[in-house]
Amino acid sequence: MLAVMAREIRLLPRRPALAGLVIVLPVIMLLVLGGIFRAGIPTGMAVAVIDLDRSDLSRAVTRMLDAAPELTVTHRASDLSEARSLIVSGAVRGAVLMPPDLERDLIRGDRPEIVTFYDNQHMSAGSLVARGARNAIDTALAGLRLSVRQGQGEAPVQAMVALQPIPMQAHALFNPAFDYVHFLLAALIPTVLQIIAAAATAYAVSLDFGPGRHPRVLMRMGGGILPAMLGKILPYTIIFLLILGLSDVALYGWLAVPLRGSLWLMALGAVLFVLASQMIGALAFVLTRDMGRAASMIALITAPAFGFMGLGFPREAMSTLAQAWGAAIPGTWYVQLRIDQSLRATPLDISAMSVLWLAVIAGVLAALILAQLSRLARQEAAP
């Protein structure tokens, strides 16, 4: 087996396509993904103001909107249809409408409406705009309420207390800085690596076990088909683990993602995850015996895997079928383990379940590969 491994590593520099797939491609992916999310929380979304009142109050609200970190007031629209057109064309992501006589109605106690329109097709940006506008208008109105109470002779501190009888103390569990980037990157890197590990392993296996190749040489070198297969796969396991380690150094070092849990459990999970991903590729190849069809099979399983991990839309809210499909993919459990052990500091007894699932998936895949290999060996033995 060691002989096969040594041969595989020796051959790597002579196969530029394979070396590109297992080393260059993952490193480029790491750099691109890290680059996209490096800036952190999105700020400065463009919004339009439809100020039909043109009063001190409407100008104060506009100032508050522009001061909100989420927003920048870039346009002034004269009516709703102009604002709508600006949103549809993408010039702005939302618009705030202040009706005529806003200030007068407000002083009279008629409770006029301030309306925020936002583009919820682009939901991530839209919800930021809604939040920014809500807070800015709240702040402007709170200032007004405060001055009314002070005008009635209340002390500033007393007035502040009276404004909010039940204040909400909001705490973001596990993610106090509310930096969603940690979670996205922690999940995107394994997803992309899962695709590459599966596909590259299938490709490496195809170079020796494909039609027109002579796996016998390898089998003689390793002394049997199992050591030959292991010798073929393990060098790439080491390479992918190194790349995963590199991404961890970048995440936890450079991007300063907190690491609160057990490194050992994460490392064990990483080994099982890489092996399971590789075995998806190996299984796809030994089943189809054709790289093209194997690549399509790998694509079907690994390409949509991100959605099933539940980072955007949570797994618990998915249908049972979608949950089951996600549970069969190694990345789902590995990403859960990473998030649990790095950010949530989950107790080990809960997190061990993810590792157990990874081991089960890896075991089942290994058994399927062995069954198919022995079937192929029998076929070759019987002329």
Next chain:
Amino acid sequence: MSPLATAFRAELAAVLGDKQVRMIVLLALILYAVIYPLPYRAELLRDVPVVLVDQDGSTASADLARRVDASEAVALTHRAPDMAEATRLVHERRAYGVMLIPDGFERALLRGDQSPVALYADASYFLMYQRVMQGAAVPLRQMGAEIEAGRLIAQGTPRAVATAQVSPAVQVEVPLFNPAAGYATYVLPAAFVLILQQTMMMGLALAATRRGPLPGHPVWRLMGRAGAWLAIWAGLLPIYLIVLPVLYGLPILGGPGALMMLGLPFVLAAGFLAQLVAALFRCGEVVQVVLLALGLPFFFLSGFAWPVEAIPAHLNAVAQLIPSTPAIDGLVRVTQMGATLPQIAPVLWHLWALAGGLGLTVLAVETRRTARQGHRLPT
């Protein structure tokens, strides 16, 4: 037969006749359309489970809990005596938030003091965090306003004046184009455009790596091929962008005319890019793997899910060279937001510029290769 017609027929045969290419292009359509949207079928998050830690046990705390439980976003599914037990439930993912009503909540309210309530929401899941905060904030604010108004009335302020003083203006929020904030409505229209581009590029690049030499000037050969792509994707594009969304019950505002006008340069640009990828990697299997791995980065580079405002400028500049970046933006605006062509003219020009630029690059590469082959095999 003219070189143009020969190239047209050869490309049609290469895409529709080759079993593997046909499998990528057609089977991918069916399987991706089934598997990809599977996680998002539920669309909305309702009644996110939250743990209640009620240390006050009073009438007021029970009233607050009832109000929060009644909200659409959250449900108080568990009760725990302390934070340690509540946090354990969150770790197990059986709940996504904790509402802590401290001892003395009611007494502080009766005395006229501020009486805070703590809300812990699981911020590892952005959507869950938002729902938990939303679900609790609205009832809390409402109860707070009622109490403030009640105090003012008790001091002798007329009811109407008290209400106006507590909330001098009404804040209305109108979410446009996806009013229910459905997740499938949000993500699928953009994802379908990306899947279309990736499967198309995989198929065409694979066909390109297997192509034999053809007669005629590269210009005619390339035009013939482009004609074949347009003929095939004139059928497939509406399936991805009209039929599939309708099957999944997504709202469609835009007309098919604007869709096809945007689709034309998009198909050309993606086809030309596929030729370049094929020329760069040569081996069909490698091309497939590379395009597979690029899918997710392309999606996030497009500025749809991750706002373009947050993408570093140099990466964003590179992203503009990928056809999916303008195509996702333009097509989503047309189909989901009802944009007219003049409203998205910059996107249309962007796509045509890409198609033109990439087309010329392919032409340069192929002319050089033909010249080199000519040197090697003088005929």
